[in-house]
Amino acid sequence: MNFDAVIIGGSYAGMAAGLQLARARRKIVLVDVGQPRNRFAAHSHGFLTQDGTPPAEIAAEARSQLMEYPTVEWRTGQVAAITGQADNFSVALADGGSYQARRIILAAGVTDELPGLPGLAELWGKHVFHCPYCHGYELGKEGIGVLATSELAMHHGLMLPDWGATTLFLNDAFAPNAEQLAQFKARGTQVEYGAAARLNEQAEGVELVMQDDRVFSLVGLFVAPRIHLSPLIAQLGCELEESPMGSIVKTDAMQTTSIPGVFACGDIARAAGSVTFAVADGAMAGLAAHRTLMFGI
Template sequence: MAYDTIIIGGSHAGMSAALQLLRARRQVLVIDAGAPRNRFSDRAHSVLGADGMDRATLMAESRRQIERYPTLTWVEGSAVDVQGVLDDFRVTTDDCATHRGRRLLFATGVVDSLPDVEGLAERWGTGVFHCPYCHAYELDQGELAVLAIGARSLEQARLLNDWGRVTLLTNQALTIDRASRQEMEDRRIAIEETPVVRVTDQATVELTDGRRLAFAGIFTSCGTAPASPLARQLGCQLSELPTEQYVVTTDCKETTVKGAYACGDTALAHHSITLALADGAFAGSQIHHSLVEAPLSAGTH
């Protein structure tokens, strides 16, 4: 049997898309490897209706809600190969099973690439963050560091100034001209130009001159790229931005491959749970429209 839609990635975006299709009584297969991007943090913030909720509980509740629909099939595992064309996609999973679907949806999220500083990656989501809207409020207006990766770190320092007293660690990644230095001074943002050796404790920075600066949290910008190579392998076009790669989609969330759609972080330049939920809901409805509008001979429904 061919599913109406195979969704690869069963987190916020994928489940939100599934919900629309399931409510239209369509046959949906969700394949999920169980590694959402925010798995390093205990709580999800800035999600209206679930602000501050335990991350795993939010995910479990979403899954419980879509599992009420009888036309859902859920496979725990990884999709490892994708082939085919509109109305006849084939997805192979890591247990060597092959599934057929009329439409395909990539909701596979992104991976973050962090600056190469000892101790940073281990504290990702607990003492080291990228998004102030998700994490800064809980740091209680404490001392905050911005670990620079380039000119855009000035923007991050400006922004974070609303959440605490900011120190900009240039760490040889950012040269500050006179105008920016004056601006930072006017905003009472401290500039620390001694390179960082490592991060220890909750969010303490050790500098090359031996000083240790303790912060409530460290923020840094990170590059993102699709977590799965499958969309690219199928021939979907990716954005050309070197630091923020995502799958290019039309206004209807269809990729450059007919019948293959993408949503959530993997198809957006701006990322959050709320945006992923909305993007997934829209993708789900657009896929349903395309199924309804297809010639009747094209499918099994």
């Protein structure tokens, strides 16, 4: 089947890209595996008109509106391979299906590699978070923790006092120097040395147990996970750039990648995970792809 664009990933960025192309009466298909990155969170925050709405509800309404356009198709499945070049891409699905497309929009998101602390994965998105703007406000003003996995924890340790009293648990991940300790002191961040042993859920938060048996009750814990891209990125050969959390696809202001005819948007192309950013970048990718369909690469 031939399409103007195949959009890989049907979450916020992918649907935002699709909406622009649908309104330009272009024939598109979105291929989505149904695993949005924020599926672990009960509520989404910071997105205008939808603050506090469950992520699944935002996505369901977006999909409902998008599918009203007659040139849009939706395919639940996994993309196995992308070959070809601009105006003649071939997209093979894991179930044996395939599509031909003039343009590719990558919106497949990323996979979070969480610290191996026992109990943490079960509480991800519930009491353990990575974005203060998304989840900090609801925690109140007391007992916010940061679990270090590298020196990147400096970022959380210096930010989070704006949301509440913050303790940075160094977790044997790095040793702050005198200048860094002075920065923490200036921000009011308490620093605790030693390694974490496990995380237990409590009625109103979490209990962080240290290897030396010290116990800290927290309303929430922040960590900086490493991110991993879809194998399709390496297969296509898109140029990457390094972010503090891992590699992302390098794009220009129009969400164009280094591969002609291929665009990238959402968490796959921006280190800051946010519904607002995903929608904005997706819209730009859709507009840019339409521009090249009109005028050429």
